[in-house]
Amino acid sequence: MNRKGSNETNMNKKIVVALGGNAILADDPSAEAQRESLRYTSKKLVKLIKQGYQLIITHGNGPQVGNLLLQQKAGDSLANPALPLDTCVAMTQGSIGYWLQNALREAMRAENIEKDVVSIVTQVLVDADDDAFSNPTKPIGPFLTEEEAAFSRMADNSTYMEDAGRGWRKVVPSPKPIHIIESPIVDGLVEKGIITISAGGGGIPVIETPEGYQGVEAVIDKDFTAAKLAELVNADYLIILTGVDNVYVNYNKPNQKKLERVKTSEMQQHILDHQFADGSMLPKIEAVIQFLENTKNGKAVITSLANIDKIFSEEGSFTLVEN
Ligand SMILES: Nc1ncnc2c1ncn2[C@@H]1O[C@H](COP(=O)(O)OP(=O)(O)O)[C@@H](O)[C@H]1O
Numbered sequence: 080m081n082r083k084g085s086n087e088t089n090m091n092k093k094i095v096v097a098l099g100g101n102a103i104l105a106d107d108p109s110a111e112a113q114r115e116s117l118r119y120t121s122k123k124l125v126k127l128i129k130q131g132y133q134l135i136i137t138h139g140n141g142p143q144v145g146n147l148l149l150q151q152k153a154g155d156s157l158a159n160p161a162l163p164l165d166t167c168v169a170m171t172q173g174s175i176g177y178w179l180q181n182a183l184r185e186a187m188r189a190e191n192i193e194k195d196v197v198s199i200v201t202q203v204l205v206d207a208d209d210d211a212f213s214n215p216t217k218p219i220g221p222f223l224t225e226e227e228a229a230f231s232r233m234a235d236n237s238t239y240m241e242d243a244g245r246g247w248r249k250v251v252p253s254p255k256p257i258h259i260i261e262s263p264i265v266d267g268l269v270e271k272g273i274i275t276i277s278a279g280g281g282g283i284p285v286i287e288t289p290e291g292y293q294g295v296e297a298v299i300d301k302d303f304t305a306a307k308l309a310e311l312v313n314a315d316y317l318i319i320l321t322g323v324d325n326v327y328v329n330y331n332k333p334n335q336k337k338l339e340r341v342k343t344s345e346m347q348q349h350i351l352d353h354q355f356a357d358g359s360m361l362p363k364i365e366a367v368i369q370f371l372e373n374t375k376n377g378k379a380v381i382t383s384l385a386n387i388d389k390i391f392s393e394e395g396s397f398t399l400v401e402n
């Protein structure tokens with residue numbers, strides 16, 4: 080990193096990259112369209128691998144897990160019952176991990192890079208008494224019109240909310256991640272130079288019981304889990320990839336202003352000034368601050384996929400947050 084960061088050597092620097100679920104599934108929910116998005120993503124990520132960075136990848140699943148729930152409901156019968164939400168999260172870790180690890184393999188082969196990549200079914204501990212269980216806020220599945228949402232609410236008795244001006248979506252509880260159960264395994268693989276894809280969809284939410292871990296009906300915000308993962312693996316950078324190049328103040332207003340290099344204290348003030356939308360940009364900013372508060376020299380970047388390979392060069396537009 081030079082223009083906007085320091086010029087330290089990048090060999091073996093650890094980067095946790097969090098991919099938004101909407102970056103994988105845009106308009107076309109078919110497997111082939113999602114694989115194609117991940118092929119594009121992988122070509123971009125490989126540029127960081129070529130620069131010597133060690134990638135620890137995680138991803139969202141909001142659109143995918145909501146669609147899977149709809150499929151479960153559509154086929155629900157006594158002989159073939161719908162599977163619960165924690166299991167659906169596990170299923171999306173499997174499907175997205177499978178697509179992504181193969182896309183990364185192809186992209187690395189094209190660049191003559193010999194590295195292993197593996198997806199890990201990952202559980203994340205949450206608190207059974209988290210307030211989120213009585214206050215669902217995490218949007219999942221397709222965007223609906225207000226009328227469609229009202230109709231769906233009557234059909235499935237779920238909660239639907241408007242999602243950052245983009246339409247109405249089903250919302251489910253989103254407890255905060257306390258611990259990533261498999262993080263020591265991820266750490267061990269990272270130390271061996273293996274690229275990991277873990278804690279997808281925020282991780283499978285589990286609570287601790289006398290009998291062991293038990294799944295709960297929730298979807299954890301992948302940005303908070305990414306921050307926890309970055310802290311646990313002692314990452315140098317947390318990069319959150321989303322639909323915008325930069326975070327803005329006065330977003331979508333005539334006086335909107337791009338944030339380029341900011342201190343956590345400045346971000347905290349912007350939160351107090353209500354600059355970031357709930358359920359979209361706010362959790363990303365909170366996650367970034369959480370990581371920076373729990374790490375000594377970490378830095379965090381929020382940008383779009385188009386910019387990822389430019390973050391460490393002279394070009395590109397992105398928001399870098401540091402202590
Ligand atoms: N202050 C802001 N600056 C930039 N983007 C914002 C801001 N407030 C809300 N947004 C919106 O938040 C979106 C990112 O949230 P979201 O789409 O939920 O994330 P994900 O990519 O993880 O699915 C951006 O694409 C943008 O539309």
Ligand SMILES: NC(=O)OP(=O)(O)O
Nearest residue numbers: 100139140141280301
């Ligand atoms: N689980 C999660 O936060 O997914 P999205 O990023 O796709 O909303």
